[in-house]
Amino acid sequence: MGFVYEDVWSVNFTPPENITNADSVAIFHEALKNTLRSMPQITELSFSGNNIPFSMNTSNTAVSYGKHKKVMANVYNAGEDYLKVLNMKMKSGRWITKADAVSKNRIIVINSRLESELFDGQSAVGKTLGDDFPGLDQQNASQLHIVGVVENIKDKGSYQEIESGMYHPIDTGWARWTGTILLKVKPGTDATFESKLFKTLSNTIGTNIEIEHLDKKLISKNKIMVVPMIIAGVVAGFLIINVALGLFGVLWYNINKRRGEIGLRRAVGATGNSVSNQLVGEALVLATISLLLGCFFAFQFPLLNVFDLASGTYIAAIVLSVIFIYVLVTLCALYPGKQAAAIYPAVALHEE
Numbered sequence: 001m002g003f004v005y006e007d008v009w010s011v012n013f014t015p016p017e018n019i020t021n022a023d024s025v026a027i028f029h030e031a032l033k034n035t036l037r038s039m040p041q042i043t044e045l046s047f048s049g050n051n052i053p054f055s056m057n058t059s060n061t062a063v064s065y066g067k068h069k070k071v072m073a074n075v076y077n078a079g080e081d082y083l084k085v086l087n088m089k090m091k092s093g094r095w096i097t098k099a100d101a102v103s104k105n106r107i108i109v110i111n112s113r114l115e116s117e118l119f120d121g122q123s124a125v126g127k128t129l130g131d132d133f134p135g136l137d138q139q140n141a142s143q144l145h146i147v148g149v150v151e152n153i154k155d156k157g158s159y160q161e162i163e164s165g166m167y168h169p170i171d172t173g174w175a176r177w178t179g180t181i182l183l184k185v186k187p188g189t190d191a192t193f194e195s196k197l198f199k200t201l202s203n204t205i206g207t208n209i210e211i212e213h214l215d216k217k218l219i220s221k222n223k224i225m226v227v228p229m230i231i232a233g234v235v236a237g238f239l240i241i242n243v244a245l246g247l248f249g250v251l252w253y254n255i256n257k258r259r260g261e262i263g264l265r266r267a268v269g270a271t272g273n274s275v276s277n278q279l280v281g282e283a284l285v286l287a288t289i290s291l292l293l294g295c296f297f298a299f300q301f302p303l304l305n306v307f308d309l310a311s312g313t314y315i316a317a318i319v320l321s322v323i324f325i326y327v328l329v330t331l332c333a334l335y336p337g338k339q340a341a342a343i344y345p346a347v348a349l350h351e352e
Helices: 022-037 082-086 098-102 112-119 191-205 214-257 259-267 272-298 300-304 311-341 345-351
Strands: 008-013 042-048 060-065 069-078 090-093 106-111 128-131 144-150 165-169 180-185 209-213
Touching (some): 008 191, 042 082, 060 112, 069 112, 214 311, 272 300, 300 311
Antiparallel strands (some): 090 144, 106 165
16 A cells, blocks of 8 residues: 555544634644644654545646646645654655745655656656646746655555655645644554543544544445445346356257257267267357457447556456356357257157
């Protein structure tokens, strides 16, 4: 995953309405951090934006380098200890500090994927990006100074690909609306401390408070991806069973209609294996004809870039589907073929 999410809790709260100016917000945040640090079960903590790992929240913007390179990137507001809480690894440069929040220039740290997309193997540290973030004028929009590159993390769940991202320090503009804290707790910390933490925060903040565990959020996030796949798998399995039964029934009917032909072949010297192989071969020939038609339409998907997936994914799916269909047809034809091979020539000719 690229980071450690075990024993990491998130605290979501509504910022007090009576705290509005920058100095009051800074004092409130410092007091809250001191209160939490006084608890021995908490080893690290950091304020954060609401798009924490495995959450349903997303914030992104288009960033550019030069005139022709423009990429959509996730935007994360992070405190100076965000890196320690999640045990993320720096690739180059440094992490954001408290001083960066009041810097004249907008300081950011980007992830390794965004670096590779924009800089073609060159180091991103020290370079400046353009930004289309909402609410910024064009003068400020060109002041994104990169001070570090962090290794990629899979913060969208186990089954989601790594996305481009950049990390902003929580400046005075964002601090007023920041209502999420990430806590690194000691292993084995139980619900007793969670109850104590909730009461302490209620007395300190006095607003709605929600405590979540990142490992449980990962399970919920993965279910969103897994459940539709299970439903699709059940539907696909039902269709496959129906197709298999249909093939089996058609081949069985075909054998009964051709008992005279099969009996005559056996009477003039054909072996049981040759009769069985003939029926299986006929089924495979018909399957090949249908697959050629089906593949013609299937190959339109990578050509038209439907669903914005890599061409290799489509090709792998088509190849695996073709193999699966051949195996299915062969299995459905084997038993009727064996039944045809067991037909006695005298009985078949007598019936004819």
